[in-house]
Amino acid sequence: MTALMEVRDVGKSYGSVIALREVSAVVDAGEVICVLGDNGAGKSTLIKILAGVHQHDTGEFLVEGTPVRFDSPRDALAAGIATVYQDLAVVPLMSVWRNFFLGSEPTVGFGPLRMLDRRTGRQVTKRALAEMGIDLRDVEQPVGTLSGGERQCVAIARAVHFGAKVLILDEPTAALGVKQAGVVLRYVAQARDRGLGVVLITHNPHHAYPVGDRFLLLNRGRSLGCHDKADITLAELTRQMAGGAELEALEHELRAGQ
C-alpha cells in the first residue's frame, strides 16, 4: 500500500544555513503524525515544504506514491494538502460562514448577475461545523467574537469540508489555554476519524501524546527518529524532545548550584 504522503531524506538549506537534513516520515490516512521539536529544530521548514511555500533541495516528497514539487500553496491545496496556520486562519471581522467559504464561495445565477448563495453558505457552514461537533447557533457572527480554539476549529472544519486528504496544523494549541487546547485536539481526532492524514506540529508533548499515532522528533534540523506510540512513553518523548542528556546535565548543574 502506498502512503498518503511521504517524505524520504528531504533536506533544505537557505544559503549556507542547513535548516533541514535527511528527514523521513510517512503519513497514512486516518492517522495523526506529530512533529515535535524545540525552537529552531526545523519544524517550520518541514511544514513549509509540505504546504508548498518552499521547495525541498534534496530527497523525495511523494503524495500517494507520486513524486511532487509544489510551486505555491495553491498547488498543495489542489493536491489535497490543506494547511491551517496559527494566525493566518481567518478574517476576524467577517462572519463565520463568509470565512468558511472564503475563496470558494457558492454562487447562483449567471454572468454579471452571479450572486453569493448566502442561504446555502449559511446552511452548509452550520452543517459542516455540526458534523465536526461544533455547535454555533449564529453563523452570521464575526469570527472575531469566537475564542482562539473555536477559530482553529472553524479553519479545520473548512479544510475537512473542502476535501483535504492531508491536514497540516501549525502549532494549533500554542496560544491556547488548557481547556481550549483540549477542544482543538478533539477536532484533530475528529478529522483523523474521518479518514484524513493529520500532521500536527507542536512543541508540547502533552498535547501530542494523547492524539498522536506516530511521533517525529526533530532537533537542529535532523531527525531524532520516528516512533510509533507503542514504542515510546510520554516521559521518554518529553525527555528526548527537551534534549535528553542535555536536560539531565542542566538539572544536575542547577541542583549543584543551590
Next chain:
Amino acid sequence: MTTTETVARPDERLASTRILDRLVVRPEVGALLGAVLVFVFFSVVTEQFLSVGGVATWLDDASTLGIMAVAVALLMIGGEFDLSAGVMTASTALVTALLATQAGWNVWLALLVSLVFALAVGAFNGWMVLRTGLPSFIVTLGTFLALQGLNLGVTRLVTGSVQVSGMRRTDGYESAGSVFASTIDIGGTAFPVSILWWVAVTAAAAWLLTRTRFGNWIFAVGGSAPSARAVGVPLGRTKILLFMGTAVAAWLVGSINILRFASVQANQGIGLEFQYIIAAVIGGCLLTGGFGSAVGAAIGALIFGMARQGIVYAQWDSDWFMLFLGVMLLSAVLVNNAFRRRAERVR
C-alpha cells in the same frame, strides 16, 4: 456532546441581546442616526430646508459627493486609500472638455476616451501599490500631485488659461447632457439627474459588496490580507479593480460636472478627496479596512449635503460647517472603534 459546552457559552450570551446585537453590528446605524438628527434639526430651525426646492438643493449637493464616497468606501473596506480621487474628477472632465472643444471630437467619443484614461490611472494606482508594497496613502498622494500639475500645465498649454469652456457648442452635447446632467421636474422643482446616478451607484455597490463573491473578497483583502491570500483570494486583482472603481466614479462625477456647467476649472476637485474619506468614515468604514458599508457612505454624503445647505438656510456663517464636520467625524470614529472592539472582543 460535551464539546458544545465551551462553544455554547458565548451563544447564550448572544441570545439574550440578539436583536440589539444584530442592529448595532451594522456599520451604517450610527450614520443613519446622525442623518435623522441633522434632518430634524434643520427642518425645525429653518423653513426652506423642508421645502421641495430645499430638498432638491441638498440632495444635489450630496449626490456627486455620494457617488465618490461610495466608491471610496469600497476601496477603504478593501484596505486602501485613494487621495487622487478628488483631483481625478477634474482630470477626467478636462480630458473630455479638451477633446470636445479643442480637438472638435464628438462628446460621446471624448467621454469614452476619458473613461479609458480614468481606468488607466486607477489601474496604475493599484499596480503601484501592489508592486511596491508601499502604503496607498503615499502612492496616491504622488498620483494626486502629479495629476494636479498635469491638469494645470496641460490646460494652460492648450488653452492659454486655467479653464476649459465652450462645451455647449460641441457635437453630442445635448444627448450626453440628457444622460449625465439633465433635470427631472417634480412638483415644479428641477431635481438634477445626478441624484438618480447617486442612488444607482449606491445600490449597485451595496449589492456588489454584500451579495457577490467579489464583495466577499473586498472584505477579506481589507480585513486580513495574508488570510485572504492563504485561502486563494486573488488579492492583486481585487485591489486593482477597487482602484479602477474609484477612478470610474471620478469619471462619472467629472462627466456630470462638465456637462452640467459646460466648463471646468483646472484646479477643481482639490481637497475633495478628504471629504470622500470623511463621508465614508461617517458611514461606518474603518480606516484600517475590512469593515464598512456602501449605504453608510451614501448616508455620510447625505449628512454632508444636509449640513452644508442647512447652515446656509439657517444663515449662519459657513465657517461653522467645518466645526460641525470635525465633531461628526470624531464621533463617527469613536463609534466605529467601539464596534470594532466589539467584533474582535474575545481572542
